[in-house]
Amino acid sequence: MRDKSAFTHLYPFESRFLDRNGLRYHYLDEGSGPPVLMVHGNPTWSFYYRALVKALRGTHRCIVPDHIGCGLSDKPDDTKYRYTLANRVHDLDALLTHLDITGDLTLVVHDWGGMIGLAAALRRPEAVRRLVILNTGAFLLPAGKRLPLRLGLLRTPNPLATLAVCGLNAFAGAATWMATRKGLSSDVKAGLLAPYDNWENRRATLRFVQDIPLGPKHPAYATAKWTDENLHRLAALPALICWGDGDFVFDRHFLAEFRRRFPLAEVHTFSDAGHYVLEDAADRVVPLVEDFLRRHPIGRVAGRDPCGQTGAGSISNESTSGGVVLNVAAHLRDTAARQPDTPAIVWARRRDATGRADYAQVTFGELDRETDAVAHGLSGIGVTPGMRVIVMVRPSLEFFVITFALYKIGAVPVLIDPGMGKRRMVACLREVDAQAFVGIPLAHLLRVAHRRAFMTCHIRVTVGGRWGWSGATLDELRAGVRSPFDIAPTRPEDPAAIIFTTGSTGPPKGVLFQHGVFDAQVRILREHFGIRPGEIDLPTFPLFALFDPALGMTAVLPEMDPTRPAQVDPTKIIGAIRDRGVTHMFGSPALLDRVGRYGEAHGVLLPTLRRVISAGAPVPPVTLERFARMLPDEARIHTPYGATEALPVASIDHREILGETAAKTGQGAGTCVGRPVSGATVQIIGISDEPIETWSDGLMNPRGEVGEIVVRGPMATRRYCTDETANRLAKIRDGADVWHRMGDVGYFDEQGRLWFCGRKAHRVITAEGVMFTEPVEAIFNRHPRVFRSALVGVGRPPDQQPVICIELQPGDSGAGVEQLTHALLAVAAAHPHTRTIRKVLIHPGFPVDIRHNSKIFREKLAPWAEERLR
Numbered sequence: 001m002r003d004k005s006a007f008t009h010l011y012p013f014e015s016r017f018l019d020r021n022g023l024r025y026h027y028l029d030e031g032s033g034p035p036v037l038m039v040h041g042n043p044t045w046s047f048y049y050r051a052l053v054k055a056l057r058g059t060h061r062c063i064v065p066d067h068i069g070c071g072l073s074d075k076p077d078d079t080k081y082r083y084t085l086a087n088r089v090h091d092l093d094a095l096l097t098h099l100d101i102t103g104d105l106t107l108v109v110h111d112w113g114g115m116i117g118l119a120a121a122l123r124r125p126e127a128v129r130r131l132v133i134l135n136t137g138a139f140l141l142p143a144g145k146r147l148p149l150r151l152g153l154l155r156t157p158n159p160l161a162t163l164a165v166c167g168l169n170a171f172a173g174a175a176t177w178m179a180t181r182k183g184l185s186s187d188v189k190a191g192l193l194a195p196y197d198n199w200e201n202r203r204a205t206l207r208f209v210q211d212i213p214l215g216p217k218h219p220a221y222a223t224a225k226w227t228d229e230n231l232h233r234l235a236a237l238p239a240l241i242c243w244g245d246g247d248f249v250f251d252r253h254f255l256a257e258f259r260r261r262f263p264l265a266e267v268h269t270f271s272d273a274g275h276y277v278l279e280d281a282a283d284r285v286v287p288l289v290e291d292f293l294r295r296h297p298i299g300r301v302a303g304r305d306p307c308g309q310t311g312a313g314s315i316s317n318e319s320t321s322g323g324v325v326l327n328v329a330a331h332l333r334d335t336a337a338r339q340p341d342t343p344a345i346v347w348a349r350r351r352d353a354t355g356r357a358d359y360a361q362v363t364f365g366e367l368d369r370e371t372d373a374v375a376h377g378l379s380g381i382g383v384t385p386g387m388r389v390i391v392m393v394r395p396s397l398e399f400f401v402i403t404f405a406l407y408k409i410g411a412v413p414v415l416i417d418p419g420m421g422k423r424r425m426v427a428c429l430r431e432v433d434a435q436a437f438v439g440i441p442l443a444h445l446l447r448v449a450h451r452r453a454f455m456t457c458h459i460r461v462t463v464g465g466r467w468g469w470s471g472a473t474l475d476e477l478r479a480g481v482r483s484p485f486d487i488a489p490t491r492p493e494d495p496a497a498i499i500f501t502t503g504s505t506g507p508p509k510g511v512l513f514q515h516g517v518f519d520a521q522v523r524i525l526r527e528h529f530g531i532r533p534g535e536i537d538l539p540t541f542p543l544f545a546l547f548d549p550a551l552g553m554t555a556v557l558p559e560m561d562p563t564r565p566a567q568v569d570p571t572k573i574i575g576a577i578r579d580r581g582v583t584h585m586f587g588s589p590a591l592l593d594r595v596g597r598y599g600e601a602h603g604v605l606l607p608t609l610r611r612v613i614s615a616g617a618p619v620p621p622v623t624l625e626r627f628a629r630m631l632p633d634e635a636r637i638h639t640p641y642g643a644t645e646a647l648p649v650a651s652i653d654h655r656e657i658l659g660e661t662a663a664k665t666g667q668g669a670g671t672c673v674g675r676p677v678s679g680a681t682v683q684i685i686g687i688s689d690e691p692i693e694t695w696s697d698g699l700m701n702p703r704g705e706v707g708e709i710v711v712r713g714p715m716a717t718r719r720y721c722t723d724e725t726a727n728r729l730a731k732i733r734d735g736a737d738v739w740h741r742m743g744d745v746g747y748f749d750e751q752g753r754l755w756f757c758g759r760k761a762h763r764v765i766t767a768e769g770v771m772f773t774e775p776v777e778a779i780f781n782r783h784p785r786v787f788r789s790a791l792v793g794v795g796r797p798p799d800q801q802p803v804i805c806i807e808l809q810p811g812d813s814g815a816g817v818e819q820l821t822h823a824l825l826a827v828a829a830a831h832p833h834t835r836t837i838r839k840v841l842i843h844p845g846f847p848v849d850i851r852h853n854s855k856i857f858r859e860k861l862a863p864w865a866e867e868r869l870r
Helices: 046-056 085-098 113-122 149-155 159-167 170-178 186-193 200-210 221-234 252-261 282-295 329-338 364-380 397-409 422-432 441-449 474-478 515-529 547-551 570-580 589-602 621-628 654-666 724-730 773-781 817-829 858-869
Strands: 016-020 023-030 035-039 061-065 105-111 128-136 239-244 266-270 316-318 324-326 343-351 357-363 388-392 412-415 436-439 459-462 495-500 510-514 536-539 554-556 584-586 611-613 636-638 641-643 646-651 671-676 681-685 707-712 731-734 737-748 754-759 764-766 769-771 786-794 801-808 840-843
Touching (some): 016 085, 023 046, 023 085, 035 046, 035 113, 046 061, 046 186, 128 282, 239 252, 239 282, 252 266, 252 388, 329 547, 343 364, 343 397, 357 364, 357 570, 364 397, 388 397, 495 515, 589 621, 621 636, 654 671, 724 737, 773 817, 801 817
Parallel strands (some): 128 239, 239 266, 412 495, 536 554, 584 611, 801 840
Antiparallel strands (some): 016 023, 316 324, 646 671, 707 737, 764 769, 786 801
């Protein structure tokens, strides 16, 4: 096919040719600048990339070959060309040599072009700078994925397959409707099919299918396996993945494998697009590619990932290649070697007739051995380094064992709060594309009920008894090999876990933790709070409990529903502290309030408790004062500031709060969260709801001026793995570093202390100015009948009406509400920053977050207030 006139309006490019042993190898070479190589698959050709070429040729040199037998290249018979993967790779390599492409290359791949392009790239990895991946594969068939039957029928050489593909054009023709979700216009369909207009010209489309390697005896297997085994050499490159979700061949099993291989890649999925993602979603994919190339310019000097910096107390060693090897599980092994007989996990297994608890325990030595056994078992059933593994297990010994076993393997546990609700949880976990699922029977029922959401989870482990589904049980795994497990030599920048945010100001987001971040957090917690091995912790938040083995602390598992800390039984918390001599405790403000009220009413003293950490929301001074009465004089209640994405950032203790800052808080100064911890750089920038691409010192506010809080440091995570829009909004690039935008507003005082003024999304923008929640609510919280208050805005910025919602103290009858409202409005009128508030509404009980029961969902209160004011 030489005549392009029928589709020149869609394909207005100059054809060029390279001689390959007498065969004309067609390619485009459009534009100038850093080279972008686009490699097509089957049955497309360079026509497929036409929109991308048009968009990029003004700034880049776009090189787009047609494989021999495809597009405008020659279409020889089998005597003149062997249609094999190895030859495809050699052709592409020869083209790059011919064009003298030796560096600064961006590679774009689709379909079988992924295997061809990435195999060629691995032969000159020093030349490749960026990757764009579109519904493709570059590895052997992923575990759990079977070749679709229709491809299997064509793959085996037989007369019917030849007739269907070469005679009836069943492959290329069928693709024009099977590979697209929205359908193709007649001229686009004609353009895609034009090269394959007769029997001889369709030979390559059949040979491509027949060249799919499914076993070692296949000619393409050696090349495919080599590419599979070496793909990790490209994993550090900036990568963009755009994926059509309606692809029945390159489906989410392939996407899950790419996520494992390229854990830092930007991933965008399109539910309304099929295999031909550039046909179905070019209007979105092309701008994403343009933006990706702009944000990752060629020539930028790559710096050391800040997560890769290890400091004092880090457990690491140098690998033979010179890079730092660091795995958070090494902390457990080190603790087990130093204190093997110290209890690691303690829990109440039963209570006698008097209510007294009978405790069970495992030592650090036993925990290390148990995690070794489970790591062997998980590895034996196919769990590999980098694999994402959903863990849905209640706080228990099994939770610790499974999580640290996964760390030892180098796999990535995915942890989520089940209390967020089934619908949100399923939606979150679907976006992770995990390849394994470990859970209790009820969790597996959820998986079975939503099979499509968990379709990539081909490995399944049940903690407890199986109820009819397949897979292993934890008991079966732990009964196998009992020898020490070789901890994976992960690097600081390698993924360690995915932990979801609470979603208090939007959809929950999956935060990607790296081993370097976990190591930094362990080090900072140890040094800042003076935690010493041998201490005993009561971690009432399950995820914080994971730090205990790394810190050498005994974890006493509390008897409570971790999703309802505000409803905890205070006698069980107090009993555990007394029974086990607890020295350290984490509790949300809601839990501290409940236990403190009980302690105050019953004269409780907790003489062994020397350190309490409370986070998740500002802790009211009255709660601190009440809880502190139970503690010895030398004890401290710390209220660190941070978020799932960055913790800890700053900290202050109750002595400084009650002795100095609480009074200012009560007058509307905000909540003081203390000074930044060692290693954290905190700045205040101008408030913006738009992305900020790169850092400059000109963003910073003067000291004392309220602005947006941003942090940089080894304890700050670098990205979300489930929401690229959130990455744009929350991360600011600063060379090799990343600033995290906390989503909070605040300021620094003259003493260098950080003051928190509320969530950025919760600010109320009125005609008279901007109002922040913390300074406003503090004025109302001083009233003895007010348990807590919430500022919300009714209407649209910049003309919102400020409304204060009030939740009364527990046990308040609600009598005299009209007089209370008048009193609160009088209080508001007496302060300049609250005088514009003219509406007070009494709410029966604020909606709060699941994790801490302390963050107020103002997004739900605002519509309620608007409805009440109609």
